[in-house]
Structure formats: structure tokens, C-alpha cells
Amino acid sequence: MKWYDRITTIDRRIIYILLTVLVILPFFVNVTIPQKIMPQTQRLFDFIESIPPNDKAVMISFDYSPQTMPECHPMAQALLKHCFARGIPVIGLSFEPEAPGLAVDALTRVVHEIDSLATSPQDSLIYGVNYAYLGWKSGRIAAQLDMGESIAGVYPRDYFGNPIDSLPLMRKVRNYKNVAIVVILASADYPIDWIRYPQTRYGVKVGAGLTAVMAPQYYPFVQTGQVSGLMSGMKGAAEYENLVLKHGYARTLGTAETGMNSQSMIHILIMVFILLGNVGYLFSRRRQKKGKHE
Amino acid sequence: MTRSRLLHLPWEDRIFAIVIVAVIIFGASQSVLDFSPFYLNFVSNILIFSIAALSYNLLHGYTGLISLGSAGFYMVGAYGGALAMQSLGNNFGIGLLGALGMSAAFSLIVGSVATRIRGVYFLLITFAFSMLPWLLIKGPLRDITGGHTGMHLRIVPSFFFDIGDSSLFLFFTMGILMMIQFFIPHPVSLEFSSVIYKWIIVLMAFALVLAIGNLIRHHTNKIRRKKEDWPYSIVTLTGMVVMAIIGLVWGVDPDSLYQSIYLNVMAPLGATMFAILAYYMASAAYRAFRARSLEATLLLASAFIVMIGFMPFGQYIHPKFPAFAEWVMKVPNMASQRGILLGVAFGSIATALKIILGIERSWLGGKE
Numbered sequence: 282m283k284w285y286d287r288i289t290t291i292d293r294r295i296i297y298i299l300l301t302v303l304v305i306l307p308f309f310v311n312v313t314i315p316q317k318i319m320p321q322t323q324r325l326f327d328f329i330e331s332i333p334p335n336d337k338a339v340m341i342s343f344d345y346s347p348q349t350m351p352e353c354h355p356m357a358q359a360l361l362k363h364c365f366a367r368g369i370p371v372i373g374l375s376f377e378p379e380a381p382g383l384a385v386d387a388l389t390r391v392v393h394e395i396d397s398l399a400t401s402p403q404d405s406l407i408y409g410v411n412y413a414y415l416g417w418k419s420g421r422i423a424a425q426l427d428m429g430e431s432i433a434g435v436y437p438r439d440y441f442g443n444p445i446d447s448l449p450l451m452r453k454v455r456n457y458k459n460v461a462i463v464v465i466l467a468s469a470d471y472p473i474d475w476i477r478y479p480q481t482r483y484g485v486k487v488g489a490g491l492t493a494v495m496a497p498q499y500y501p502f503v504q505t506g507q508v509s510g511l512m513s514g515m516k517g518a519a520e521y522e523n524l525v526l527k528h529g530y531a532r533t534l535g536t537a538e539t540g541m542n543s544q545s546m547i548h549i550l551i552m553v554f555i556l557l558g559n560v561g562y563l564f565s566r567r568r569q570k571k572g573k574h575e
Numbered sequence: 576m577t578r579s580r581l582l583h584l585p586w587e588d589r590i591f592a593i594v595i596v597a598v599i600i601f602g603a604s605q606s607v608l609d610f611s612p613f614y615l616n617f618v619s620n621i622l623i624f625s626i627a628a629l630s631y632n633l634l635h636g637y638t639g640l641i642s643l644g645s646a647g648f649y650m651v652g653a654y655g656g657a658l659a660m661q662s663l664g665n666n667f668g669i670g671l672l673g674a675l676g677m678s679a680a681f682s683l684i685v686g687s688v689a690t691r692i693r694g695v696y697f698l699l700i701t702f703a704f705s706m707l708p709w710l711l712i713k714g715p716l717r718d719i720t721g722g723h724t725g726m727h728l729r730i731v732p733s734f735f736f737d738i739g740d741s742s743l744f745l746f747f748t749m750g751i752l753m754m755i756q757f758f759i760p761h762p763v764s765l766e767f768s769s770v771i772y773k774w775i776i777v778l779m780a781f782a783l784v785l786a787i788g789n790l791i792r793h794h795t796n797k798i799r800r801k802k803e804d805w806p807y808s809i810v811t812l813t814g815m816v817v818m819a820i821i822g823l824v825w826g827v828d829p830d831s832l833y834q835s836i837y838l839n840v841m842a843p844l845g846a847t848m849f850a851i852l853a854y855y856m857a858s859a860a861y862r863a864f865r866a867r868s869l870e871a872t873l874l875l876a877s878a879f880i881v882m883i884g885f886m887p888f889g890q891y892i893h894p895k896f897p898a899f900a901e902w903v904m905k906v907p908n909m910a911s912q913r914g915i916l917l918g919v920a921f922g923s924i925a926t927a928l929k930i931i932l933g934i935e936r937s938w939l940g941g942k943e
Contacts, residue, residue: 293858300857314887317897347845378783379845381827382837389829420779423772430769435776441828482757500909501916516885545886547853552879554861559875562865 283568289561296554303550307542313534314542315523321503322520325488325510326363328462330528334368337461338454342471343384344377349468349492355518355537356490357387357466359525365395365406366530370450372460373414374436376421376471381440384414398532409448416440422474429457429483457485462509464488472499476507490517515540592763598622599748604741641698644685647705652678654712657726658719667734668932681708736933743933750931790815877903 282290329339341360345353364371373384392406399405406412415436418424424435432455433445445451453459463485465472472489479485486509489499493514502508512521518537525531601618627645634640652674659673660666685704689697712720720726736743753771756764794808822833866872883889884900929935 291861296858296861297854300854316887317890319901347842348849350842350846382834382842385827385829385834386838418776419783420772420776423775423779427769427772427776430765434769434773441826482760497904497908498912500904501913504905504909519887541887545888547857548882548886551857551860552882554857555864555875558861558864559866 283564285561285564285568287561288557289565291554291557299550300547303546304543307539307546312542313538316516316520316541318520318524319513319517321508321511321513322517322524323510324503325464325490325512326521326524328486328488328509329360329363329367329369332367332369332461335370337459338370338372338450339364340372340374340460340463341384342463342465342467342475343373343375343380343387344465344467344469344471345383345492346377346379346468347383350383351536351540352492352515352518353466353468353490354383354387355515355535355540356512356521357384358391358535359518359521359531359537360464360466360490361387361391362395362531363521363525365391365411366525369461370410370454371412372432372450372454373412375417376424377467377469378417381414381417385440388412388414409443410450413448413450414440415445421471422478425475425479426482429479429485431456457483460485462486462488464490466490468492468495470495470498472502472508476502480507490521515544588761588763592766594625595752595763595767599745602744602748642701643698644689644701644705647685647701647708648678648681650705650708650712651681654708654720654726657728660728661726665728734933740933742939743936747931747933750927787815877907 332339339360341357343357361371371388373388375381375384392408392412396405415432416439418435427435433451436445438444439448439451457463457479463475463479465475465487467489468491472487472491475485475487480487487507488510489508490512491499491514493516496511496513496517499508499511503511512518515537518535519541522531522535522537526534598618627649631645634642634645655677656670656674659676660670663669663673685701689700689704692700713722736747749771752767756768756771791812794812796802797805797808798812818833818836821831821836825832827833864871864875866875880896881900881903883892884896884898884903889896889900926935930938
């Protein structure tokens with residue numbers, strides 16, 4: 282067997298072992314590489330930065346499932362840290378049936394982190410005052426449109442069964458007039474409905490945090506301004522974490538930074554294997570052509 | 576809440592809402608109750624004159640312009656509709672478009688002159704314009720319009736669908752009403768849309784109930800017949816029932832058992848399933864991603880540029896990499912995405928219109 286045949290027939294178990302080692306390695310070797318912030322991530326950060334404290338709320342639609350948790354969960358946590366640090370109330374909801382458990386987890390983690398650093402009772406976060414989670418709702422387009430008139434009409438109770446009017450935050454936030462931006466964190470084509478319907482009818486601002494596979498579909502909307510900012514995949518999450526850290530809204534980076542290192546290693550490995558495969562392919566094709574001529 | 580909002584509407588809005596509902600019920604029940612033509616004509620005339628009264632209210636009441644040209648517009652619309660049906664096809668929809676088109680063209684001519692003047696002069700000019708079509712119809716255009724005897728359509732015009740089919744009529748009416756409510760934020764329209772949205776939410780929840788029912792039936796069948804991998808079906812059904820009971824009995828709070836199982840069992844399992852994809856992708860890319868043609872080579876090159884450009888250390892390989900990757904995403908990618916988006920949008924509009932007009936009927940369950 283020639284060398285170029287050998288490099289095109291590497292056993293897949295070797296690829297799997299290398300892949301596993303390279304995913305795990307960055308978790309033990311702490312390397313922080315400065316992130317170049319993409320303009321769309323910066324735009325989302327700047328938008329949140331421009332919202333006055335204790336005024337309008339940020340609505341976060343948690344629409345991702347455990348499958349895409351490594352990409353979207355750090356986005357959610359970085360965004361929540363940013364909003365809470367700036368005193369912006371947060372309303373969470375979901376249209377993805379698998380998402381509520383993750384939404385509750387993201388909120389609980391960030392609230393615990395902020396509360397553990399609080400020096401006075403005023404610094405701690407209170408459910409129903411600083412944040413609320415409304416849960417999952419079927420018929421997402423109808424629900425999104427109806428919330429333009431009344432959020433309480435769509436969600437008479439929150440995720441935990443509390444009547445919506447018993448939450449002071451929800452007595453203040455009646456519809457989209459009291460919402461500065463809706464940020465959709467999704468692993469599927471959820472933001473398009475927000476752009477098509479509530480934005481067209483009520484002019485609600487839309488931001489997004491999407492998996493790297495989904496994000497390219499939303500570049501046209503970022504360019505037109507229909508999407509006010511976009512976090513794209515693990516990179517977007519890592520960039521937002523860096524921005525939050527740089528502005529002093531968090532003390533440490535989240536999991537996206539480490540995940541980004543793992544992802545980069547895997548990308549390099551895949552590129553190396555693709556190159557090997559193509560070099561082998563070109564040489565074997567050349568040999569075949571030569572054989573034909575002879 | 577809904578009830579109180581409806582009761583707080585002005586009386587004319589309440590009457591308007593009642594009339595709309597009555598018309599929908601009347602139209603939908605026509606195929607069942609088979610009313611005599613007298614009542615149908617009677618209701619049609621009421622509606623036609625209601626539209627005329629509404630237009631007078633808009634013109635005289637809201638804008639304050641006293642016009643004598645309404646009869647002219649009525650005439651142009653009627654003849655426009657009849658002419659369109661006679662020459663383009665004996666269909667009510669074509670007639671409607673013809674009436675709208677002719678009236679719009681006529682209003683362009685009238686508006687170019689009449690909107691510059693006010694008071695009695697406006698009254699005179701609109702009167703003159705209402706006489707103009709009358710004179711044309713009776714005079715030079717007599718051969719086309721039939722003069723005093725008018726135009727006669729030999730067959731009663733059909734609609735896009737059989738108007739007596741109550742399901743198609745209901746769908747058409749709802750489609751048009753939903754379009755109107757989206758663009759006109761009138762209290763009646765908002766109240767109507769709010770009720771419909773709540774119905775949709777409930778209906779979609781029922782769809783989910785149906786899905787759960789199907790899942791249970793499928794797996795029960797599999798267990799009963801001991802089909803391949805049937806023990807997994809027991810795991811699925813047990814998991815579903817146990818999670819539902821735990822959630823319903825002990826709640827879904829952050830410290831609950833439900834949340835604990837979700838985060839420690841379901842989330843890692845879901846993430847693992849997705850992570851396995853990375854192994855297959857790496858292996859498949861190595862074996863199948865070959866520069867066999869120009870297109871494949873371009874795809875390969877752009878994939879490398881984007882991957883390197885978006886890596887944190889891509890900028891250290893070459894400072895231009897991140898900018899180039901950004902360019903690939905913002906120019907060629909965006910152009911193709913926009914093309915797809917436009918195609919999807921036009922396709923959606925065409926399909927929606929076909930469904931509303933009863934041309935596309937596969938949603939009725941195979942009825943073509």
C-alpha cells in the first residue's frame with residue numbers, strides 16, 4: 282500500500298480517540314485567547330447597554346433543547362448577568378417544549394451567583410420583582426401576537442403556577458410597550474416568527490442567540506436592522522462572556538470560552554483530516570491517470 | 576377580562592361586531608338551511624348599502640367633503656366588474672378585481688382635478704364627473720355597455736370555489752378577516768384577533784395531546800407484539816409517565832425532583848446524542864469531502880476560511896483571516912440567504928392565497 286493510499290484509509294477509531302482527547306484537553310489546560318468581537322455580538326451588547334435601569338424589561342425566549350445546550354446555555358447566562366448587573370428586569374418564556382428545565386437552570390445559576398456576591402439585601406434578586414419565568418406555551422405565533430395586547434391574557438399563570446398579577450414585575454410589564462427587546466436563544470428557526478409577526482405589527486425589537494448552524498440565515502436581518510444584534514454559536518457566546526467580563530458585570534468567564542477552545546481544536550483536527558484525505562485522493566487520481574496513459 | 580373589554584366598546588363597534596358575526600353565521604349556514612333567494616338578495620342588498628353608507632360616513636363625516644360623485648364611482652365599479660367578467664372569465668373574483676381596478680383608475684382622474692378645490696366648486700366638479708361615465712355609457716360606449724338596456728351576463732358568475740361549501744366559505748371568510756385584523760388595529764379587530772389567538776393556542780395544545788396519544792399507542796403496540804427493540808419502548812413509556820407524575824405531584828421548582836432528573840438525566844443524554852454527531856461528521860468529512868470539482872473545491876476553500884477565521888487564534892495565523900471569514904458570511908452567504916428568503920416568502924404568499932381562495936384543498940383531507 283502506497284503512502285497516499287494509507288492516509289486516505291485511516292481507521293475511524295483513531296479519529297474518534299483523537300477527537301475525544303482534543304475535546305477534553307482544553308478543560309485541563311487553561312488557555313485564554315483574546316476574542317475578536319464580531320460586530321453583531323457587539324450590537325446586541327450595546328443595545329442591552331443602552332436600556333435604562335429599572336425601566337423596560339428584556340424578554341428572553343429560551344427556545345433551545347439539551348442537544349444544543351453547550352452553545353446556547355452560556356449565551357443565556359452571559360445575557361442574564363448583563364441584564365441583572367445593569368438593573369434591567371428580565372422576563373423569560375419558551376416555545377420549545379424541552380426548554381423550560383434549561384431556562385430555570387440558567388436563571389437559578391445566575392441568580393445564585395449574583396446573590397452570593399450581594400453585600401446588602403437590595404443587591405439580591407427577587408423572583409417576581411427582578412425576574413419572572415412564564416413557561417412554555419403552545420401555538421407560538423398566536424401567543425406572540427396576542428402578547429402585543431396582553432401578556433397576562435396569554436400567560437394567566439407563570440411556570441411555577443403563581444397568578445401572573447401576583448408578580449409585581451408583571452403588573453408593570455403589560456405588553457410589548459414595556460419590553461425593550463425580545464432576545465430569542467434558539468437552536469431552530471424561532472426568531473423568524475418574532476420578526477414576521479410581533480415586530481411587523483407592534484414594532485418590538487428582536488435580538489437573537491443562535492447555534493452556529495442557524496446563525497447564517499439571520500445575517501440578512503441583521504443587515505436590515507430587523508435583528509438588533511446576534512450571538513452566533515459558541516463563538517458568539519464566548520464573545521458576549523468576554524464583553525460582560527470586560528465591562529465588570531461578571532468576575533469570571535463562563536463555559537463558552539473553554540468550549541470555544543475545544544471547538545477550535547476539533548476544527549483543526551477535522552481540517553487536517555480533510556487535507557490528508559484530499560492529498561491522498563489527488564495523488565491516487567494522478568496515479569490512475571498515469572496508469573491509463575501507459 | 577375579554578367580556579369587560581367587549582362591553583366597554585362604543586355601541587357602534589358592538590353593532591359592527593354583531594353584524595359581522597351574523598353575516599358569517601348566515602353565509603356558513605346557507606348550504607345547510609338552504610334559504611330562499613329572496614332572503615339572500617335581501618341580505619346582500621343590506622350589505623351593499625351598508626358599504627355605501629360607510630363610504631359616505633368616511634367621505635362626508637370624517638373628511639368633511641360633500642361630494643356628488645358617488646353614483647359615478649358606483650357606475651364605473653359595476654361596469655368595470657361586468658366588463659372584466661365578460662372579457663376575462665365569468666368569475667366573481669375577476670369581477671371584483673375589475674371593479675376595483677376601474678374605480679381606482681377613475682379616482683386617479685377625478686382626484687388629480689378635484690382634490691385641488693374646496694366647497695361648492697368641489698360639489699360641482701364631482702357632480703360633473705359623476706355625469707361623465709353616464710354620458711359615455713349611454714353614448715359613445717353604447718356598443719360595449721349596452722346603453723339603456725345594460726349588460727347581461729348569461730351565466731351566474733362563479734366564485735373561486737363553490738360558495739355553498741360551508742367549510743370553504745368559512746375558511747375564506749376567516750382568511751380575509753385575519754388579514755384585515757393584522758393590518759387594522761381597531762378595537763373590534765383586536766378583540767376578534769385576541770379571541771382567535773386563544774383558540775389557536777388551545778388547538779395547538781390539543782395537537783400535542785394527539786401526539787402524546789400516538790406515541791403511547793405506537794409504543795404499546797410495539798411492546799404487545801414484541802417488535803424489534805421493544806424493551807426501549809418500556810423505557811420511553813415509563814420515563815414519560817414517571818416524569819409527568821413527578822412534575823404534576825411535586826411541582827417543577829428549581830429545587831424539585833423533576834428539575835433534578837431533567838438536569839442530571841435528560842440533559843446529559845440529549846447532549847450526548849447530539850455530541851455523537853461530531854464523531855460521525857469528523858469521520859464522514861475525512862472520507863467524503865473531496866475536491867472533485869470546481870464547486871466542491873470552492874466549498875472546501877470557503878469552509879476552511881470560515882473555520883479558521885472564526886477560531887480565536889485565526890487572527891494569529893493571518894490578521895486578514897477573521898475579516899475574510901466575515902466577508903464570506905456577509906456577502907456570498909447573505910446574498911444566497913436573501914434569495915432563499917424571497918423565494919420562500921413568495922411561495923408562502925401564493926400558497927396562502929390558494930388556500931384562502933379554495934384553490935388548494937389538500938388540507939381538507941385529500942379533497943382536490
